[in-house]
Amino acid sequence: MLSRRIIPCLDVRDGKVVKGVRFRDHVVMGEIVELALRYRDEGADELVFYDITASPEGRSVDRGWVERVARVIDIPFCVAGGIRSVQEARAVLHAGADKISVNSPALERPELIDELAAAFGVQCVVVGVDSLRDADGEWRVRQYTGDPSRTQALPRRSLDWVAEAQRRGAGEIVLNCMGSDGVRQGYDLEQLAAVRAICRVPLIASGGAGAIEHFRDAFAEADVDGALAASVFHSGAIAIPALKQALAASGVTVRRG
Amino acid sequence: MSVVLVDAGGTNIGSVRYALQRLGVEAALTSDAAAIRAADKVILPGVGAAGPGMARLRELGLVELMRSLTQPVLGVCLGMQLLCERSEEGDTECLGVVPATVRRFVERPGLRVPHMGWNRLRQQQEHPLLDGLGEQDWAYFVHSYAVPVGEYTLATTDYDGDFASVIAAGNFHGMQFHPERSARVGARLLKNFLDL
Numbered sequence: 263m264l265s266r267r268i269i270p271c272l273d274v275r276d277g278k279v280v281k282g283v284r285f286r287d288h289v290v291m292g293e294i295v296e297l298a299l300r301y302r303d304e305g306a307d308e309l310v311f312y313d314i315t316a317s318p319e320g321r322s323v324d325r326g327w328v329e330r331v332a333r334v335i336d337i338p339f340c341v342a343g344g345i346r347s348v349q350e351a352r353a354v355l356h357a358g359a360d361k362i363s364v365n366s367p368a369l370e371r372p373e374l375i376d377e378l379a380a381a382f383g384v385q386c387v388v389v390g391v392d393s394l395r396d397a398d399g400e401w402r403v404r405q406y407t408g409d410p411s412r413t414q415a416l417p418r419r420s421l422d423w424v425a426e427a428q429r430r431g432a433g434e435i436v437l438n439c440m441g442s443d444g445v446r447q448g449y450d451l452e453q454l455a456a457v458r459a460i461c462r463v464p465l466i467a468s469g470g471a472g473a474i475e476h477f478r479d480a481f482a483e484a485d486v487d488g489a490l491a492a493s494v495f496h497s498g499a500i501a502i503p504a505l506k507q508a509l510a511a512s513g514v515t516v517r518r519g
Numbered sequence: 520m521s522v523v524l525v526d527a528g529g530t531n532i533g534s535v536r537y538a539l540q541r542l543g544v545e546a547a548l549t550s551d552a553a554a555i556r557a558a559d560k561v562i563l564p565g566v567g568a569a570g571p572g573m574a575r576l577r578e579l580g581l582v583e584l585m586r587s588l589t590q591p592v593l594g595v596c597l598g599m600q601l602l603c604e605r606s607e608e609g610d611t612e613c614l615g616v617v618p619a620t621v622r623r624f625v626e627r628p629g630l631r632v633p634h635m636g637w638n639r640l641r642q643q644q645e646h647p648l649l650d651g652l653g654e655q656d657w658a659y660f661v662h663s664y665a666v667p668v669g670e671y672t673l674a675t676t677d678y679d680g681d682f683a684s685v686i687a688a689g690n691f692h693g694m695q696f697h698p699e700r701s702a703r704v705g706a707r708l709l710k711n712f713l714d715l
Contacts, residue, residue: 263638263639263677263678264634264636264637264638264678265636265637265638265657266636267636267637302702307636307637329533332533332534332537333537333540334537334541336538336541336699336700336701336702336703336705336706337659337700337701337702338659338661338697338700356532356533357533358533358534358537360531360534360661360697360700382567383567383568384633384663385633385635385661385662385663433633433635434635462626462631462632463631463632463633464631464633464635464636487631487635487636488636517637517657518655
């Protein structure tokens with residue numbers, strides 16, 4: 263039986279891992295390779311690296327650290343950050359990443375998803391969706407969230423975008439629920455369940471983890487395949503071995519040992 | 520010992536190479552027939568689709584060579600599928616050294632395709648490739664097509680029913696998961712292959 267994945271997310275800025283609250287006010291958390299190794303040793307199932315300033319700055323991800331990570335890490339990892347073309351994606355994959363995640367560039371030009379799936383197969387193509395509930399009650403996507411001064415609200419409904427991304431060849435969806443991100447009050451179960459209902463590829467929850475029960479709720483109630491978190495892991499508030507032990511005890515299938 | 524990685528265009532070649540380096544082995548990346556024939560161990564990695572994978576082997580003139588190899592050969596992920604007779608993916612004729620047809624997972628509510636994540640390996644036969652494998656060991660999978668269970672099956676994995684996750688037919692071996700990304704378990708199985 264497939265296990266549910268626990269995925270620490272490392273936001274990368276200028277070659278360091280950083281963390282902000284509600285996508286703002288970033289503080290440095292540590293060195294990339296050092297943190298990656300720590301999470302591997304603790305039993306993380308996968309790592310995600312977001313070069314959070316690449317897209318707003320109009321540049322692709324720095325491949326130097328991708329290769330450094332690939333040399334030492336023996337669990338899968340995904341890289342995101344301003345990947346705008348098959349050529350840029352190929353460079354990141356050849357540097358050793360297992361998957362690439364696209365977000366703002368796919369909103370600029372949705373055909374990018376088709377092109378990446380055709381070139382590398384859907385299993386390499388993750389689409390990140392930054393989603394926030396508007397005053398009228400609809401969830402809609404946000405673009406360029408790595409830079410608050412450039413973040414844009416789009417008219418596109420999040421559910422429509424998830425459906426389109428899958429049609430175009432997304433092999434996995436990461437749903438960043440921005441309303442709950444960084445505040446540790448739990449994943450947005452309502453939104454995750456709504457996306458789960460239309461998502462036939464793996465779905466990863468992101469934004470809001472603050473306690474072990476938040477992970478359990480995301481798996482048990484929203485049926486997500488993986489749960490991504492950053493600050494609770496970086497700060498040591500939740501240790502992955504304890505998290506997995508608690509999940510296993512409540513009947514969630516997780517990889518241990 | 521000389522180990523070659525056949526350059527069939529897969530994007531995981533770098534990761535497999537690093538995994539071998541962590542085991543102290545420097546593998547050459549090559550599409551040269553003489554170098555492949557002369558190697559002690561041959562690894563066919565692969566991420567992508569069966570059609571383009573076979574097309575690339577044909578372009579490089581490696582199809583007959585791969586079939587005729589007598590040293591231990593390991594196909595990883597798509598590389599394992601290419602060892603079979605056919606793949607439903609693009610209805611592709613493959614190398615045909617393992618008597619199997621590769622099938623697509625059939626999506627249904629609750630069963631996500633691709634099969635992506637960590638799943639268990641269950642040993643079905645004694646084989647040196649599986650030395651040290653425990654009963655609760657997990658490996659990392661990413662694939663939409665799989666090899667059905669047959670007499671070549673060394674280990675199975677359950678995803679809406681069992682499929683073959685480790686195979687051997689003569690000197691040809693396959694791992695459907697990514698040993699290069701399967702932590703301690705993957706490293707052990709890769710080392711077992713190097714020790715064959």
